[in-house]
Amino acid sequence: MRFVDEYRDADKARALSAKIVGLCEPGRQYKFMEVCGGHTHTIYKHGLEDYLPESITLVHGPGCPVCVIPMGRVDDAIALAEQPDVIMTSFGDMMRVPGGRGSFFDSKAAGTDIRMVYSPLDALKIARQNPDKHVVFMAIGFETTAPSTAMTALRAEAEGIENFSIFCNHVTIIPAIKAILDSPDLRLDGFIGPGHVSTVIGCRPYEFIAAEYDKPLVTAGFEPLDILQSVYMLLLQLSEGRSEVENQYGRVVPWDGNMVALRAVEQVMELRPYFEWRGLGFISHSALRMKEHFARYDAERHFSLPGVRVADPKACQCGEVLKGVLKPWECKVFGTACTPETPIGTCMVSSEGACAAYYNFGRFSRERVRQASQPQPVTIEAGARKA
Amino acid sequence: MCLGIPGEVIEILPESPDLAKVDVSGVKRAINIGLLTDDPPQPGDWVLIHVGFALSKIDEEEAQAAMNFLEGIGQAYEDEIEALLSSQIDEQAPIDEKG
Ligand code: SF4
Numbered sequence: 001m002r003f004v005d006e007y008r009d010a011d012k013a014r015a016l017s018a019k020i021v022g023l024c025e026p027g028r029q030y031k032f033m034e035v036c037g038g039h040t041h042t043i044y045k046h047g048l049e050d051y052l053p054e055s056i057t058l059v060h061g062p063g064c065p066v067c068v069i070p071m072g073r074v075d076d077a078i079a080l081a082e083q084p085d086v087i088m089t090s091f092g093d094m095m096r097v098p099g100g101r102g103s104f105f106d107s108k109a110a111g112t113d114i115r116m117v118y119s120p121l122d123a124l125k126i127a128r129q130n131p132d133k134h135v136v137f138m139a140i141g142f143e144t145t146a147p148s149t150a151m152t153a154l155r156a157e158a159e160g161i162e163n164f165s166i167f168c169n170h171v172t173i174i175p176a177i178k179a180i181l182d183s184p185d186l187r188l189d190g191f192i193g194p195g196h197v198s199t200v201i202g203c204r205p206y207e208f209i210a211a212e213y214d215k216p217l218v219t220a221g222f223e224p225l226d227i228l229q230s231v232y233m234l235l236l237q238l239s240e241g242r243s244e245v246e247n248q249y250g251r252v253v254p255w256d257g258n259m260v261a262l263r264a265v266e267q268v269m270e271l272r273p274y275f276e277w278r279g280l281g282f283i284s285h286s287a288l289r290m291k292e293h294f295a296r297y298d299a300e301r302h303f304s305l306p307g308v309r310v311a312d313p314k315a316c317q318c319g320e321v322l323k324g325v326l327k328p329w330e331c332k333v334f335g336t337a338c339t340p341e342t343p344i345g346t347c348m349v350s351s352e353g354a355c356a357a358y359y360n361f362g363r364f365s366r367e368r369v370r371q372a373s374q375p376q377p378v379t380i381e382a383g384a385r386k387a
Numbered sequence: 388m389c390l391g392i393p394g395e396v397i398e399i400l401p402e403s404p405d406l407a408k409v410d411v412s413g414v415k416r417a418i419n420i421g422l423l424t425d426d427p428p429q430p431g432d433w434v435l436i437h438v439g440f441a442l443s444k445i446d447e448e449e450a451q452a453a454m455n456f457l458e459g460i461g462q463a464y465e466d467e468i469e470a471l472l473s474s475q476i477d478e479q480a481p482i483d484e485k486g
Contacts, residue, residue: 091438092470118474121419125476139439144391148440151421196391199435199443223452251449252435258443262424349460351466 003078008148009225016228017051023235030056031187033232033324035177036194037064037352038222044361046224052231059186059324062176062280063194066093066350067322073169074099077138079306080299081112081165087130089123089140089158092116093350098343100310107130120152126257127156127164136299138167144196146288147261150268153297167299168289171199171275174205174244175286181213185325190234192227193219202257203245210243221249246365268294278346279312279319318345321354328355335359390444391435392457392467393450396428406477409436412454414468417477441474450474 017096024030036038040060043049062068074097081088081104088104095104095116108114113133117123121126127135139149149166155343156164163181180186188226193206198219216237220230230248237244268291290298315333320326324341328334328347333384340343340356347353351360394409405421407428418464419440420428428434433450434441445453457464 092466116470116472116473119419119476121439121476122474144437144442147422147442148419148438150439151419171444194438196435199391221452223455239473252443252445254443258422260424261442264422 033061034111034192035061044357047369060354062322064352067346068196070276078107078304088114088136089117104373142168143200150264170288191217198253206245214243218246315343328358395455
């Protein structure tokens with residue numbers, strides 16, 4: 001475990017915390033968005049907000065691929081699963097996502113053949129094993145996942161498989177960040193950039209955030225110290241009057257990304273003119289679809305889909321949570337009508353969703369404690385104190 | 388599902404060179420290494436695995452850090468390992484030359 005300590009060391013956390021405090025301008029409030037759900041997870045799990053001064057607020061972004069799937073797309077997928085001789089496949093996280101007509105689990109209980117897979121290659125294997133059925137893979141995910149779907153389509157083509165198609169719901173992070181920057185609801189001072197998305201796209205696509213919006217962005221790793229370090233790097237930029245893209249996670253994220261992965265996506269998919277995001281509405285050029293050349297592997301061309309737009313339930317405030325305008329526990333149904341077992345909104349479904357992260361780690365009670373300005377516990381390691 | 392899981396490459400499968408057998412905390416599974424053709428991993432290398440594909444090469448230190456993050460998040464990690472256990476992409480059909 002010798003390596004582990006390096007990213008968890010409470011002394012280092014305290015030292016960073018002190019440096020962070022030292023960089024904050026008196027009287028100024030800072031709001032940084034962590035785009036990625038994995039970061040949200042670390043922040044709640046380790047109570048990182050307790051290591052930050054009150055003047056710094058971390059807000060959650062839209063970087064949870066399950067959370068942004070709109071109800072209508074779930075209904076479309078269920079309509080696909082209801083076609084004769086279809087086996088629908090997707091990642092386990094999709095199973096509980098509520099659509100207008102229920103979830104995959106509900107549909108399965110009603111008799112459709114919906115299977116969880118770990119990899120799109122597993123879906124392809126099911127197609128090989130069931131030549132008399134048509135296997136649809138519901139593809140979801142950001143740039144991290146799209147290359148795997150693209151490679152699977154290329155593999156299907158190379159093998160000449162006929163009974164397989166992809167219901168493509170891949171989304172791209174940059175237009176979502178842009179939509180948030182353009183939204184009047186939120187004034188941000190900088191971004192903690194997503195880690196794994198950046199292993200694929202690299203750091204260059206974020207440069208417009210620094211250049212056009214004058215905000216710093218630091219791509220970050222997933223350990224507590226990675227995130228504290230990134231907050232420090234953001235503050236340092238602000239204090240020096242800089243807005244740049246910096247890479248805190250250089251040990252995994254290459255500046256130029258993964259060219260092989262980008263080429264695979266480019267070969268198989270193209271940008272949609274627009275795509276609906278749950279809670280965020282339609283965002284132009286924010287999602288991928290199969291290219292004409294791969295029409296035979298495109299479930300949307302194979303089958304006719306209802307394509308109905310379904311409004312989110314009235315009680316649901318996922319849109320505000322995904323934009324960072326509301327904290328999860330500020331949603332009226334949080335923890336009461338909406339729980340991980342019976343989610344109303346998507347942010348409660350995936351472990352990367354902000355609501356599920358809050359719920360699972362009991363931070364909502366901490367938030368209330370914090371509001372009542374009581375002394376707060378610190379959870380990185382026993383003995384740590386707020387600097 | 389967005390998690391990246393670290394695994395150690397044990398062998399490149401001789402029948403399908405785009406597949407490698409990896410060890411993920413004692414679980415041995417085949418994964419696809421086709422996204423790393425610019426710098427193919429060798430046995431003994433560590434990779435970050437996402438939905439059955441190696442996404443990047445990492446060093447052992449980062450592998451430990453990533454594992455540590457995953458173990459800390461509990462259920463989601465267990466679900467991911469369980470999903471990985473159910474995965475069987477080790478067999479591939481031969482490539483149709485006409486295709
Ligand atoms: S508590 Fe439920 S409905 Fe409210 S924002 Fe979170 S996931 Fe959406």
